[in-house]
Amino acid sequence: MKKVLITAFEPFGGEQINPSWEAVSQLHERMLCGFQVVAKELPCAFGDALTTLYAEMEALQPELIIAVGQAGGRADITVERIAININDARIPDNNGNQPIDEPIIPGGPAAYFSTLPIKAIVDGIREAGIPASVSQTAGTYVCNHVMYGLLHRLAQQDNKVRGGFIHLPYLPEQALNHPGAPSMAAHTVMLALEMAITIALRTEQDLRLVGGATH
Amino acid sequence: MKKVLITAFEPFGGEQINPSWEAVSQLHERMLCGFQVVAKELPCAFGDALTTLYAEMEALQPELIIAVGQAGGRADITVERIAININDARIPDNNGNQPIDEPIIPGGPAAYFSTLPIKAIVDGIREAGIPASVSQTAGTYVCNHVMYGLLHRLAQQDNKVRGGFIHLPYLPEQALNHPGAPSMAAHTVMLALEMAITIALRTEQDLRLVGGATH
Amino acid sequence: MKKVLITAFEPFGGEQINPSWEAVSQLHERMLCGFQVVAKELPCAFGDALTTLYAEMEALQPELIIAVGQAGGRADITVERIAININDARIPDNNGNQPIDEPIIPGGPAAYFSTLPIKAIVDGIREAGIPASVSQTAGTYVCNHVMYGLLHRLAQQDNKVRGGFIHLPYLPEQALNHPGAPSMAAHTVMLALEMAITIALRTEQDLRLVGGATH
Amino acid sequence: MKKVLITAFEPFGGEQINPSWEAVSQLHERMLCGFQVVAKELPCAFGDALTTLYAEMEALQPELIIAVGQAGGRADITVERIAININDARIPDNNGNQPIDEPIIPGGPAAYFSTLPIKAIVDGIREAGIPASVSQTAGTYVCNHVMYGLLHRLAQQDNKVRGGFIHLPYLPEQALNHPGAPSMAAHTVMLALEMAITIALRTEQDLRLVGGATH
Numbered sequence: 001m002k003k004v005l006i007t008a009f010e011p012f013g014g015e016q017i018n019p020s021w022e023a024v025s026q027l028h029e030r031m032l033c034g035f036q037v038v039a040k041e042l043p044c045a046f047g048d049a050l051t052t053l054y055a056e057m058e059a060l061q062p063e064l065i066i067a068v069g070q071a072g073g074r075a076d077i078t079v080e081r082i083a084i085n086i087n088d089a090r091i092p093d094n095n096g097n098q099p100i101d102e103p104i105i106p107g108g109p110a111a112y113f114s115t116l117p118i119k120a121i122v123d124g125i126r127e128a129g130i131p132a133s134v135s136q137t138a139g140t141y142v143c144n145h146v147m148y149g150l151l152h153r154l155a156q157q158d159n160k161v162r163g164g165f166i167h168l169p170y171l172p173e174q175a176l177n178h179p180g181a182p183s184m185a186a187h188t189v190m191l192a193l194e195m196a197i198t199i200a201l202r203t204e205q206d207l208r209l210v211g212g213a214t215h
Numbered sequence: 216m217k218k219v220l221i222t223a224f225e226p227f228g229g230e231q232i233n234p235s236w237e238a239v240s241q242l243h244e245r246m247l248c249g250f251q252v253v254a255k256e257l258p259c260a261f262g263d264a265l266t267t268l269y270a271e272m273e274a275l276q277p278e279l280i281i282a283v284g285q286a287g288g289r290a291d292i293t294v295e296r297i298a299i300n301i302n303d304a305r306i307p308d309n310n311g312n313q314p315i316d317e318p319i320i321p322g323g324p325a326a327y328f329s330t331l332p333i334k335a336i337v338d339g340i341r342e343a344g345i346p347a348s349v350s351q352t353a354g355t356y357v358c359n360h361v362m363y364g365l366l367h368r369l370a371q372q373d374n375k376v377r378g379g380f381i382h383l384p385y386l387p388e389q390a391l392n393h394p395g396a397p398s399m400a401a402h403t404v405m406l407a408l409e410m411a412i413t414i415a416l417r418t419e420q421d422l423r424l425v426g427g428a429t430h
Numbered sequence: 431m432k433k434v435l436i437t438a439f440e441p442f443g444g445e446q447i448n449p450s451w452e453a454v455s456q457l458h459e460r461m462l463c464g465f466q467v468v469a470k471e472l473p474c475a476f477g478d479a480l481t482t483l484y485a486e487m488e489a490l491q492p493e494l495i496i497a498v499g500q501a502g503g504r505a506d507i508t509v510e511r512i513a514i515n516i517n518d519a520r521i522p523d524n525n526g527n528q529p530i531d532e533p534i535i536p537g538g539p540a541a542y543f544s545t546l547p548i549k550a551i552v553d554g555i556r557e558a559g560i561p562a563s564v565s566q567t568a569g570t571y572v573c574n575h576v577m578y579g580l581l582h583r584l585a586q587q588d589n590k591v592r593g594g595f596i597h598l599p600y601l602p603e604q605a606l607n608h609p610g611a612p613s614m615a616a617h618t619v620m621l622a623l624e625m626a627i628t629i630a631l632r633t634e635q636d637l638r639l640v641g642g643a644t645h
Numbered sequence: 646m647k648k649v650l651i652t653a654f655e656p657f658g659g660e661q662i663n664p665s666w667e668a669v670s671q672l673h674e675r676m677l678c679g680f681q682v683v684a685k686e687l688p689c690a691f692g693d694a695l696t697t698l699y700a701e702m703e704a705l706q707p708e709l710i711i712a713v714g715q716a717g718g719r720a721d722i723t724v725e726r727i728a729i730n731i732n733d734a735r736i737p738d739n740n741g742n743q744p745i746d747e748p749i750i751p752g753g754p755a756a757y758f759s760t761l762p763i764k765a766i767v768d769g770i771r772e773a774g775i776p777a778s779v780s781q782t783a784g785t786y787v788c789n790h791v792m793y794g795l796l797h798r799l800a801q802q803d804n805k806v807r808g809g810f811i812h813l814p815y816l817p818e819q820a821l822n823h824p825g826a827p828s829m830a831a832h833t834v835m836l837a838l839e840m841a842i843t844i845a846l847r848t849e850q851d852l853r854l855v856g857g858a859t860h
Contacts (some may be wrong), residue, residue: 088857
């Protein structure tokens with residue numbers, strides 16, 4: 001059976017939960033457009049996260065891979081446009097490592113663009129009444145690390161498997177501890193991710209829609 | 216039968232919906248703690264809003280009144296502490312009126328404190344995993360106008376009927392048109408309001424909890 | 431000689447400086463419109479702040495009093511509209527006291543409106559190219575405490591002495607420790623306060639300008 | 646004489662001024678570390694901006710090039726880490742063009758990292774008490790366009806000339822029209838840019854300092 005791999009992260013930065021796993025785990029074994037969704041939790045650790053991801057890709061041979069993570073403070077679902085070849089950790093990862101200005105892949109290209117139809121995904125989620133937008137940066141922490149590592153691996157495979165990254169706001173229960181921070185309900189997030197998978201499977205050519213930022 | 220009156224507003228400021236009515240209308244005729252909830256939509260207009268409110272209070276003789284409104288841009292459920300005796304409209308109301316620095320009740324006191332157990336309500340909603348906080352200002356528009364008018368009327372009646380005001384974030388579908396704005400799902404909001412009513416009915420003495428602001 | 435009293439606060443909340451004293455101290459003994467400006471630093475402590483303020487008022491017999499404080503996180507100069515009769519401390523004051531939901535003046539009115547021409551002050555500061563706005567809440571900490579205590583005292587005196595409160599953003603050097611927080615240069619702030627004093631001295635009747643908030 | 650080229654932009658997006666030119670123009674012909682600073686205003690237009698930049702680079706043969714632009718809404722000086730190979734205009738440029746998802750250089754690399762010592766610049770500006778940070782995205786508008794085009798040209802030259810981009814907050818007078826937006830005084834900004842040039846000229850190897858983002 002054809003597979004879709006969707007990954008999430010374990011909690012980090014003092015949080016008890018990670019919204020990505022709360023949402024992604026609900027999609028495990030779901031059938032979408034004839035594909036079986038497989039959900040996998042990654043460690044929030046440089047290196048280990050990619051090791052786990054690559055092993056899962058090897059085992060499953062998925063035709064689409066979407067990695068999902070937490071972007072505490074953002075108000076909407078953000079579909080990442082690009083991953084950059086740098087690890088620059090503001091806080092230590094879950095292994096206690098805090099790389100600063102080190103390349104993810106020494107000698108690798110400076111960046112990879114997502115190969116998901118990011119504009120179509122944003123448009124589809126918004127059509128469903130859920131706030132979403134394109135993000136121009138996935139940061140420089142483990143999320144960006146996984147997105148870059150994923151796209152690097154896919155670029156080497158030279159097949160048509162597509163991949164990318166989606167960031168989620170805090171869940172409401174997390175926002176309790178972050179006064180003034182926006183949040184989004186787990187059910188809403190799950191619907192958005194389900195749509196993202198479906199749209200990615202169905203869309204050959206991305207839409208030409210405004211989604212840029214002046215800075 | 217004993218009644219609770221919960222009011223909401225019609226849309227204003229170019230919005231197609233108002234989150235307060237979307238949530239409050241779902242509570243209409245609900246039974247809570249032996250009280251029947253009556254939901255009523257108010258016009259978003261200085262004067263008219265209070266006329267409608269007073270007529271409903273007269274007809275129902277409710278033992279608790281909670282007015283609810285939209286606070287676009289806030290990220291959580293905010294329970295208002297105080298209403299002030301001023302109309303100062305940043306935008307015209309739905310009748311096209313835009314009073315500036317006019318008293319709501321000429322000769323009335325400068326302000327009224329909510330008579331709801333605001334700390335207990337905030338605490339209860341947060342216990343359910345929904346972000347909530349005390350707000351130190353209900354603004355100077357129709358929401359504050361209704362809160363002040365409500366508390367002024369209750370102060371004159373000299374009975375034990377309690378009242379106050381709760382502000383809601385945008386709904387997700389509204390946030391589509393306000394990039395970066397936080398939102399909260401209608402179902403989450405409805406649960407929070409249901410708790411607010413229940414807690415207000417059950418709590419004699421408010422809790423002594425931190426809920427202030429340094430500015 | 432006729433006097434203007436302008437007060438500021440000592441640092442609080444872990445800060446090394448308070449923008450209010452950095453700016454206000456530069457105005458000490460300045461002559462404005464024939465009035466001598468006297469600058470006074472208040473302790474950031476419930477009770478003590480008012481004791482110091484009242485003593486200074488008694489000694490100087492000023493004809494205008496403007497209290498100034500820090501509102502970390504706000505981006506512009508905010509002229510406060512109203513002070514409310516409550517102490518609700520989110521953090522302990524500099525004496526270690528943390529009153530919760532206690533009246534400032536037991537039996538006092540719920541609130542006092544500023545007797546400064548707040549719209550004219552905002553307008554004048556903005557004319558000079560400096561961001562300013564009316565604020566609908568001075569919080570529930572020592573700033574609001576001083577503003578309420580000041581206006582209560584002035585209301586009892588029944589003379590024409592006017593008073594109010596102005597909040598300032600962080601200084602740039604403070605914002606270093608608050609990532610993403612706005613700040614304003616000390617020189618800009620000093621100019622704004624100088625204008626506030628001048629405008630308050632010259633303006634009998636406040637301007638009728640929009641300055642409200644929808645929430 | 647050895648030269649430093651520092652560029653700014655003309656106003657765009659309905660603004661009357663651009664903070665970059667207000668600050669950069671004050672540095673014109675300044676001598677710093679034995680280098681003469683040349684300030685140049687670029688059109689805020691895709692293509693034309695690079696044509697003007699390249700002509701100036703050709704004429705001056707500068708040994709350092711820093712492009713500067715406006716990032717309305719940001720609170721501090723942001724030193725950009727990376728430019729990406731995409732034009733995606735949220736609003737039309739000053740020629741009325743609005744490219745969507747088009748490469749800046751067809752076939753060019755996905756991104757270029759700044760060759761400025763970005764951590765050292767941020768650190769030096771902060772040491773002077775001015776808020777500054779590393780930014781992980783220069784957006785997808787004319788600022789990113791110029792940064793990418795600049796770094797692409799420098800990469801082709803294969804000499805040691807360094808280049809990068811710095812974004813500025815609104816000036817206070819601009820923030821008047823953007824309620825709640827942070828701003829920074831022109832004099833503060835000019836000092837920060839002067840330091841950026843000096844540090845870039847003096848620093849061979851960038852500092853190893855935390856400057857990343859979790860998202």
